[in-house]
Amino acid sequence: MNTARGPQADAQSGHASVADAAPVPDAQQLSLGALLDLQRNAFVRDGIPSAATRRDRIGRLQALIVDNLDELAEALRADFGSRPYDLSMATDLVSSAKSLTHDRAHLEKWMRPRRFGNPLARLALRGEVRPVPKGVVGILGPWNFPLNLVILPAGAALAAGNRVMIRPSEVTERTTAVLARLAGEYFRADELAVVTDVHGDGADFASLRFDHLFFTGSPQIGSLVAQAAGRNLVPTTLELGGKNPVVIDHSADVEKAARRVAASRMVNGGQVCLCPDYAFVPKAHVERFTAYVLDEWRNRYPGIVDNEDYTSIINDRNFDRVVGLVEDAVAKGASASSTAPTGEALPDRRSRKIAPTVLTGVTPAMRVAEEEVFGPVLTVYPYDDLSEPIEHIAAGEHPLTLYWYGDRNHAFEQLLANTRSGSVNVNDFAVNLMHADLPFGGVGQSGAGYYHGAYGFETFTHQRAIAVSRLPVSLAGLLNAPYTRRTKRLNSVQIKALRRSIQER
Incomplete structure (x- = not known):
């Protein structure tokens, strides 16, 4: 039996406290x-x-x-x-x-x-x-x-x-x-x-x-x-969850955006429903963006296998799944750039650790293009015109969040107007969680309903509705036979009011 650590008596309700109430089974x-x-x-x-x-x-x-x-x-x-x-x-x-x-x-x-x-x-x-x-x-x-x-x-x-x-x-x-x-x-x-x-x-x-x-x-x-x-x-x-996209605008500071995206991808070893899954980068900046991402990872994780600050993949099944996504992409023509430290053989099954990896040249035929990664892997796509990331995002399942790096300009509004996501985060990771009264939830395949605050x-x-009538007439009586002239007059008045409201639009 268990009485638990209980409160004092509830002065408002008069209910007995947990400590005083009869014991209940564990x-x-x-x-x-x-x-x-x-x-x-x-x-x-x-x-x-x-x-x-x-x-x-x-x-x-x-x-x-x-x-x-x-x-x-x-x-x-x-x-x-x-x-x-x-x-x-x-x-x-x-x-x-x-x-x-x-x-x-x-x-x-x-x-x-x-x-x-x-x-x-x-x-x-x-x-x-x-x-x-x-x-x-x-x-x-x-x-x-x-x-x-x-x-x-x-x-x-x-x-x-x-x-x-x-x-x-x-x-x-x-x-x-x-x-x-x-x-x-x-x-x-x-x-x-x-x-x-x-x-x-x-x-x-x-x-x-x-x-x-x-x-x-x-x-x-x-x-x-x-x-x-x-x-x-x-x-x-x-x-x-879902594949959360990042769009790097032409107005963005490429280095700052790359380093923040790199850090975002690695929270909890990349095992977060809000982690960025792939990034669209202006074609002229892809090489710089990728270099900054890799540099950020190397600076943060000079060692991985024995580094207690590097989160492991949760179990063997998910370890094999993430490794398999990278291997499948490379086998089908993608390029993989990882930050495995010198002398460390990664991925390492014993510690269930995978080196942070950037994939480029990913095509729709690759599993990583469709599956949520949930691990330390980021796909980078080039784009010339904003219509390209918009078309890609809109064609897939709605993500839990969408990341935008750059000014809140016309392009930003265009992206919002033509895509759907549970939330939108601008210029940093999971900013929506910092606001206690913002709703948190997905849309479509990324969720139904919301919470927080x-x-x-x-x-x-x-939400229980309570309605009280003080009318001198009975609503039930008006809706039952015999239908008197008063009933017909009431209907006529309402119809005239409706027609007038339509004409006044």
Whole structure:
């Protein structure tokens, strides 16, 4: 049994505190179905949580991270084989905790009902919308940022007043084990629970009858998750990936752009859904751009195999996939330029490390032209006219983000008007993540739905409409026989008003 580290009594709702409430089974002792029933019953029993309860739950999630930074960072390193401590701090841990601070600070504002209609109209008809929690939210996480990408949606779901079940990636098993244990220390299983392999796999989780399911991962797995959720009519948010393009404008500082793109490609070993996948560069600058990219990589990584600051590819399967993409391209005529240090034989299977590589001369017949790389490989294409990158981007699946280097000029607006992407980042990597209230999400194959800040709150909230009538007549009566002269007169007045509005366009 587990009572968890609990809050004080909720003064607003009068609900018992977690510490005082009756014990509930540990999440690891329950089946998936039993855990879902436990959370749903608790949601119905306790009703809509107050702002104080929501702040407390988010605060405990934040404490789970901050109290255990080193243990979580070590679990991440062990799962990857080689992953810098400071990278894990910046991406998975500190950024997650900061996002939760934002949720706690703003949730009361997000919770406020909205009223509609002018004061005179409200005398007869009053309408309002109350944001209410959906119930139990399921979160399926990925392996590349296995903490950040479950903590952020979990925080938003708690802010919205929901109960939460998290299924972290099966790939990062050490991190999942630590998170599951800590969740039991900070939460009762009927508030928030982390499920593991003992409960089944991701497919079993996706098949549960949640009130909302949130998934982060590849489009291929996302399709299967959506199908599983669809069988139960569970609303689903899909945060997926894609081949993110870079367009270097003629107005750009080529060296600065190249060095920033090079650094962007190597975040987390290139295993980020927002990493640039390929770059379009004015033909006259391709050689310089490529040289600066390679120089930046050499400066950052003078050693690779034994360098603990160089992130490994997550597992053998993905290592083989990335190596295979490069080998396939070269076999079909592409040129590969890597920054393998002298004396190091790369790619190295033991450490699962691949030298940063630029591919040129890539054609549509090569796998790398179609598949998302998710590794330290950048393709560079030359262009003469902006219509070339626009045509290429528009012909493919919509990416999660699009990068532009250069002035915000007419060409920039032309690119935006003729392409689609989840977001657009200008002159640097993932700038959209620095704005707490910008929505984060894809479009088409790169995702459906969005979160972060108020958008995350809205994703996990049902907007419940409440309408009150003070009319002296019955609306139902007007819509039923017998249809009197008053009914006909009312219809006539409305038709005349519609015709007048059309004529006044």
